[in-house]
Amino acid sequence: CCHDAVIREVSDTFASQGVKKTYMAVLDGLPTQDEWTIDRPLGLLTDQPVRVLMGPGHLPACTTFRVLQRGESRSLVEVKPSTGRQHQIRVHAQMSGLPLVGDKLYGHAPELFIASKERDLTVHELNRLGHHRHALHAHSIELDIGGQTMRFHSPLPEELSDLLDR
Numbered sequence: 001c002c003h004d005a006v007i008r009e010v011s012d013t014f015a016s017q018g019v020k021k022t023y024m025a026v027l028d029g030l031p032t033q034d035e036w037t038i039d040r041p042l043g044l045l046t047d048q049p050v051r052v053l054m055g056p057g058h059l060p061a062c063t064t065f066r067v068l069q070r071g072e073s074r075s076l077v078e079v080k081p082s083t084g085r086q087h088q089i090r091v092h093a094q095m096s097g098l099p100l101v102g103d104k105l106y107g108h109a110p111e112l113f114i115a116s117k118e119r120d121l122t123v124h125e126l127n128r129l130g131h132h133r134h135a136l137h138a139h140s141i142e143l144d145i146g147g148q149t150m151r152f153h154s155p156l157p158e159e160l161s162d163l164l165d166r
Contacts, residue, residue, distance in 0.1 A: 009145055020142040023079040023089060024068070024156050026135035026163045027098040028108065030075055035066045038092040042085045053105065054087045061085045063092040071164040074101060074130075076156075078139070089136060101163050102131030135160050 043057015062082045069076040075098070079089050087106070093099055094106040104113040109128055112121060126132060137160055140153045 019084075021081060021084075021138070022140045023081075024137045024139045024160070025077050025079050025089065025093065026101045026131075026160055027075045027077055027093055027096075028073070028101050028130060029098040030070055030073065031065070031067055031077070031096070031098060033067075035064065036096065037062065037064045038095055040092065040095060042088060042091055054085070054091045059083075059085055061088050061092070063089055065093070065096065069164060074164055076161070076164055079136075090134060101135040102129050103134035104129060105134075107134075131159075131163055135163055 039062040040056060041058050042054050042061040043059055045053045045055040060083055064080045064082070066078045066080075067075055068078055079093075081088050085091075090100055090103055090106045094103075099107040101107075104110065104116055107129065109125075112125055112129060115121060115125070121129075137156055138154060139156065140151065142149060142151045144150070
């Protein structure tokens with residue numbers, strides 16, 4: 001009974017967007033500003049061959065990006081979504097003109113998403129993407145449960161920090 005109550009409270013906290021999430025991402029490109037916010041509603045794109053593709057829509061979505069480090073052609077950013085839409089960070093990064101390194105769906109080579117479902121990508125295709133997966137990491141989460149603030153933190157994996165071309 002107590003376990004079920006905690007699960008219900010955590011679920012309600014997520015549903016009411018009472019969770020503060022922070023991500024880290026490696027973007028393909030160099031932002032012109034140190035911090036920016038994309039406040040663009042999102043929705044499913046129904047006229048696309050990929051059924052999970054998101055784009056402009058009617059569901060409120062807001063994401064703040066803050067540069068932590070710039071390389072020669074890539075940037076490490078802290079990302080804070082204030083809403084929780086499917087693919088929100090990836091879509092808002094792409095809308096900023098700075099897709100996530102390795103993002104097959106919203107990056108510079110979306111045709112590789114479909115190709116990756118049919119076969120293994122070639123070394124040349126993986127090099128074009130810059131990484132075997134999109135460079136997004138859930139860095140921290142904060143939520144209040146029963147009046148107590150709980151914080152969880154996960155450091156950036158070396159495989160992502162190595163993507164910065166210093």
